[in-house]
């Protein structure tokens with residue numbers, strides 16, 4: 036892998052070969068990166084390539100509307116990219132400006148419960164190959180604490196992988212990252228501090244806590260929610276952790292914010308549904324957008 040941080044967009048560094056149908060390979064992310072670089076160079080001549088990639092979670096896709104001078108590339112135009120299949124996830128790479136900063140946004144993700152825990156490996160490694168050094172993940176999550184109310188924003192300080200799966204299972208590509216990547220400080224402490232500072236300066240309330248990933252796709256039972264809280268989780272969701280693992284494996288710095296859309300099953304009388312998740316994310320999307328802008332401006 037040949038990351039190109041700091042490079043200006045220029046002519047294509049390789050041809051677009053179109054999407055592949057086979058399993059993810061290293062060459063897929065290199066081909067996808069070449070396509071992104073070519074399209075961005077043509078549409079945004081002279082602008083710097085993005086250093087920051089952002090993944091927009093369930094219901095948070097409209098945040099991409101805040102990006103100016105955008106270039107949108109469908110996942111179906113990029114080698115090895117997955118096809119999102121869940122309402123609220125549309126499947127586009129958007130490169131543009133958030134404030135004064137160039138960003139690469141993934142509008143739409145594929146979850147482990149769709150059958151491929153490594154579905155986001157090619158997109159994230161592509162972002163690295165395009166020149167990004169930082170990945171900002173967002174997600175919707177259920178609260179495991181009565182005092183962490185729906186509508187809260189939570190910076191993720193650590194995670195517990197309870198999904199029973201891992202995106203790095205299988206042969207390791209040593210050119211991408213090590214066989215046994217460390218997960219200490221997976222959520223970059225400086226970037227957590229930056230989230231806190233951005234929240235304070237924009238008068239946003241920001242909680243901090245541990246995210247537990249479950250496989251899904253069903254929501255938890257009340258007993259499971261009680262167990263996850265006792266295990267040390269503050270919030271539960273079905274995403275993010277595979278992407279953090281993939282990103283740390285290939286050397287990206289990571290930060291993440293969860294939008295708390297509901298109290299975990301059994302912690303309130305309101306039934307938990309995906310529609311509620313989307314509505315909660317939409318409601319909080321404006322605040323999360325402000326937080327992301329503040330963080331990106333401080334990077």
Ligand code: HPA
Pocket residue numbers: 175176177178254255271272273296297298299300307312
């Ligand atoms: N559980 C799992 N995933 C979620 C939840 C939840 O309560 N809310 C949003 N994503």
